[in-house]
Amino acid sequence: xxxxxxxxxxxxxxxFFTSGNLAVAEGSLAAGCKFFGGxxxxxxxxxxxxxxxxxxxxxxxxxxxxxEIASIASILGASWGGWKSMTATSGxxxxxxxxxxxxxxxTETPCVIVNVQRGGPSTGLPTLVGQxxxxxxxxxxxxxxxxxxxxxxxxxxCFDLAVTAFNLAEEYRVPVTILMDETxxxxxxxxxxxxxxxxxxxxxxxxxxxxxxxxxxxxDDDLIPPxxxxxxxxxxxxxxxxxDERGYPALDVNSQEVLLTRLLDKIRKNKDKIIKLExxxxxxxxxxxxxxxxxxxxxxxAVNLARKKGLKVGYLRxxxxxxxxxxxxxxxxxxxxxxxxxxxxxxxxxxxxxxxVEGKSKVHGLFKLGGAIHTPTEIVEEIERRTx
Amino acid sequence: xxEEEIGLIEAEEHPxxxxxxxxxxxxxxxxxxxLGSVMTVIIEAIKESGIEQKNIAVISGIGCTGRTAGxxxxxxxxxTHGRAIPFAIGLGLTDPNRKIIVxxxxxxxxxxxxxxLIHAARRNANITVICVNNFxxxxxxxxxxxxxxxxxxxxxxxxxxxxxxxxxxxLVKSCGATYIARWTALDVRRVKESFVEAINHxxxxxxxxxGACPTTYGRRNQLREGIAILEAFKERSVIEHGIDTEKVAxxxxxxxxxxxxxxxxxxxxxxxxxLSIQRMSTASKDKGA
Numbered sequence: 122x123x124x125x126x127x128x129x130x131x132x133x134x135x136x137f138f139t140s141g142n143l144a145v146a147e148g149s150l151a152a153g154c155k156f157f158g159g160x161x162x163x164x165x166x167x168x169x170x171x172x173x174x175x176x177x178x179x180x181x182x183x184x185x186x187x188x189e190i191a192s193i194a195s196i197l198g199a200s201w202g203g204w205k206s207m208t209a210t211s212g213x214x215x216x217x218x219x220x221x222x223x224x225x226x227x228t229e230t231p232c233v234i235v236n237v238q239r240g241g242p243s244t245g246l247p248t249l250v251g252q253x254x255x256x257x258x259x260x261x262x263x264x265x266x267x268x269x270x271x272x273x274x275x276x277x278x279c280f281d282l283a284v285t286a287f288n289l290a291e292e293y294r295v296p297v298t299i300l301m302d303e304t305x306x307x308x309x310x311x312x313x314x315x316x317x318x319x320x321x322x323x324x325x326x327x328x329x330x331x332x333x334x335x336x337x338x339x340x341d342d343d344l345i346p347p348x349x350x351x352x353x354x355x356x357x358x359x360x361x362x363x364x365d366e367r368g369y370p371a372l373d374v375n376s377q378e379v380l381l382t383r384l385l386d387k388i389r390k391n392k393d394k395i396i397k398l399e400x401x402x403x404x405x406x407x408x409x410x411x412x413x414x415x416x417x418x419x420x421x422x423a424v425n426l427a428r429k430k431g432l433k434v435g436y437l438r439x440x441x442x443x444x445x446x447x448x449x450x451x452x453x454x455x456x457x458x459x460x461x462x463x464x465x466x467x468x469x470x471x472x473x474x475x476x477x478v479e480g481k482s483k484v485h486g487l488f489k490l491g492g493a494i495h496t497p498t499e500i501v502e503e504i505e506r507r508t509x
Numbered sequence: 510x511x512e513e514e515i516g517l518i519e520a521e522e523h524p525x526x527x528x529x530x531x532x533x534x535x536x537x538x539x540x541x542x543x544l545g546s547v548m549t550v551i552i553e554a555i556k557e558s559g560i561e562q563k564n565i566a567v568i569s570g571i572g573c574t575g576r577t578a579g580x581x582x583x584x585x586x587x588x589t590h591g592r593a594i595p596f597a598i599g600l601g602l603t604d605p606n607r608k609i610i611v612x613x614x615x616x617x618x619x620x621x622x623x624x625x626l627i628h629a630a631r632r633n634a635n636i637t638v639i640c641v642n643n644f645x646x647x648x649x650x651x652x653x654x655x656x657x658x659x660x661x662x663x664x665x666x667x668x669x670x671x672x673x674x675x676x677x678x679x680l681v682k683s684c685g686a687t688y689i690a691r692w693t694a695l696d697v698r699r700v701k702e703s704f705v706e707a708i709n710h711x712x713x714x715x716x717x718x719x720g721a722c723p724t725t726y727g728r729r730n731q732l733r734e735g736i737a738i739l740e741a742f743k744e745r746s747v748i749e750h751g752i753d754t755e756k757v758a759x760x761x762x763x764x765x766x767x768x769x770x771x772x773x774x775x776x777x778x779x780x781x782x783x784l785s786i787q788r789m790s791t792a793s794k795d796k797g798a
Binding site for chain 1: 530532533562563564566568579582583584585586587588589591592594595596597598599600601602603604607624625628779783786787789790791794
C-alpha cells in the first residue's frame with residue numbers, strides 16, 4: 122500500500138456558502154485526512170459532525186471517543202498507522218489534550234488539532250468568542266518545545282489553512298494546532314474549493330534504507346527523520362521518554378540535549394518557511410495594528426477608517442501565530458511610532474510583540490476579555506487617544 | 510551495562526532472538542518480578558499464533574509493565590500514562606489485519622486509564638489487553654492502587670488499604686468484553702494458551718495476569734521474596750472456567766479464581782461496524798444523499 126493511496130484526498134470541488142467549522146473539515150478531507158477521533162464540545166462540534174458524514178465516504182474512520190484524552194491519543198495512533206489524522210475541540214478539551222500533544226511532539230507524530238476558541242478560563246463562555254488559548258497552544262504541555270499554530274480569519278482560510286496545517290504536520294513531523302475562534306467557526310461566508318490538482322499536498326518523508334539497522338530517529342540534514350509507520354517491517358519504536366536515534370530510551374544529559382536541540386531547531390531554523398503573514402498599507406504607516414483571527418477583521422476595518430481620517434495606519438495579520446514572527450515585527454517596529462494589538466484576551470500576543478519589539482516602538486494592547494469583538498470605530502478612537 | 514558491553518551475552522544465541530530489541534536487554538525489572546516471564550510468554554504466544562511479525566503492534570502505557578513494549582521487536586509504542594488503549598484503537602483501525610496488543614499494568618489500565626478500558630470493552634474494539642496486576646504501583650515506589658485489596662499495606666496506605674478493589678474480569682465483562690481470562694504468573698503454559706486465544710480473538714480480549722512484585726508489594730505484606738508470592742498464588746488459585754465473574758474478586762485471603770471466564774464469538778467488533786458504516790455511507794453518497 123502506498124502512502125499516497127491511503128491518504129487519497131476527498132476534494133469536494135465547488136462554490137459554497139458555509140461555516141468555518143465545515144470549511145476546516147472540508148480542508149482536512151482535501152488534505153487527505155482519513156481519521157478523526159473526537160469528543161463533542163461547543164463551539165467545535167460541527168467539525169466532528171461533518172467528519173462523521175464524510176470520512177466513511179472516503180474510506181476513513183470517524184470515532185467519537187469517551188473524552189478528549191482518548192481522542193488525541195487515538196489520532197497519534199492512527200498517524201503511526203500511516204493515516205493523516207485530526208481532532209477538533211475547544212478550550213476545556215484542549216486542556217485535556219495537552220499531555221498527549223507533548224507525546225506527539227516527542228515522538229514526532231504528524232497530526233492536526235483544531236481548537237475553536239471560546240471565552241475562558243474553565244467552562245467560561247461556551248457559546249461566545251475568545252482568543253485566550255494562544256499562550257496555551259505554545260506552552261501548555263510540559264517541557265520545552267517548539268510548535269506550529271495557525272489562525273484563520275475567514276471561512277475560506279479555514280479551508281486553506283487546514284490543508285496547510287496537514288502539510289506542515291507532515292513536513293515537520295509535529296502536531297499542528299489550528300487556532301480558530303467561535304465567530305470564525307460559526308459564521309458563514311463564501312467558500313471556494315478548488316479542483317484537486319490545484320491543491321498542494323505534502324506527505325511525510327519515507328525511509329529508503331533497509332529495515333535491518335534502520336534508525337527511526339536519525340534525521341536528515343533538514344533535521345527531520347523519515348517516518349516509517351506500523352506494518353512496513355521496520356519495527357518502529359516510539360516512546361515519550363528521551364530517546365536516541367534508534368528510538369531507545371536514553372535517560373542521560375547528552376541524549377536529552379541532542380534530542381531536544383533537534384526538536385527545537387527543526388522548527389526554529391525553518392521559521393521563514395513556516396511563517397505566513399498578511400500585510401496591508403504598511404509602506405508609509407506610522408502606526409500599525411497587529412491582529413489575528415476574527416479580531417483582524419475589525420482591525421482591517423479600522424485601518425480603512427483611520428486612513429479616511431488621514432491617520433497613517435497599517436496592518437499586520439498573524440496567519441501563523443507560532444512560531445512567532447519576531448524578526449518581521451522588530452523590522453516594523455523600527456519604522457513606526459506605535460504598534461497596537463487587538464485581541465480577545467488580556468494580552469497574550471501583546472506580550473510577544475513587546476518582547477519582539479525590544480523597545481523600538483511603543484506597544485499598546487487593545488483587549489476584549491471574551492464574548493465580544495472590537496469595532497473598527499473603537500480601535501480608531503483608541504489610536505487617536507493614544508497618539509494625541 | 511548494555512548487551513553489547515557484555516560480550517558473553519552477545520556471543521550466545523537465544524530462542525527469543527529477533528523478538529527482543531537488540532541492545533535493550535538487560536531489562537529494568539527487579540529480581541523476583543514476574544514481568545520477564547510474562548514477556549517471554551507473550552513472545553511464545555505470538556510465535557505460536559503464526560502471525561507475521563510485521564503485522565503485530567504492541568502498545569504500553571507507563572509503569573513497570575509499561576516498559577514491555579519497548580523491549581519487544583515489533584512495531585512498539587510506549588505511550589502516556591493510561592492512554593495505551595485509545596492510541597491502540599487509532600493504530601488498529603488503520604489496518605484491519607493488524608493485531609494490536611496492549612500490555613500494561615493495573616494502575617495504568619484500571620485507574621488513570623480506567624475510562625478507556627471500559628469504553629474499549631463496550632465498543633468491542635479489536636484489541637488484546639494484557640493486564641499484569643501486581644496489586645499496586647510498583648515503579649513509583651509501592652503506592653496503593655485500584656486493585657489493592659482491603660487491608661493491603663502500601664506507602665500511601667500505611668494503615669492498610671481502606672477501599673474495595675476492582676474485580677477486573679467482572680468490570681470488563683459488564684462492559685461487553687468478549688474474551689476474558691485470568692491466570693497467575695506461575696501458570697505460564699495456561700497463560701500462553703490464553704494469550705494465543707486472545708490474540709486470535711476477534712473483538713476485545715482481556716487477559717489478567719497476577720504478577721509478583723516482591724520489591725514494593727511483597728516486602729510490606731509478609732511476602733518478601735518473589736517466590737513467596739508465587740507460592741501463595743499456587744496455594745490459593747483455583748481453576749474455574751466459565752465461572753460467573755461476579756465471583757472472582759480477590760481479597761487478602763481466600764481462593765484466587767483463575768481460568769477462562771468469557772469467550773464470545775458472534776459479536777461484531779468496532780472495526781466490523783466501522784467498515785459496514787463505510788459501505789453504507791458510500792451507497793448513500795452514490796444515491797446522491
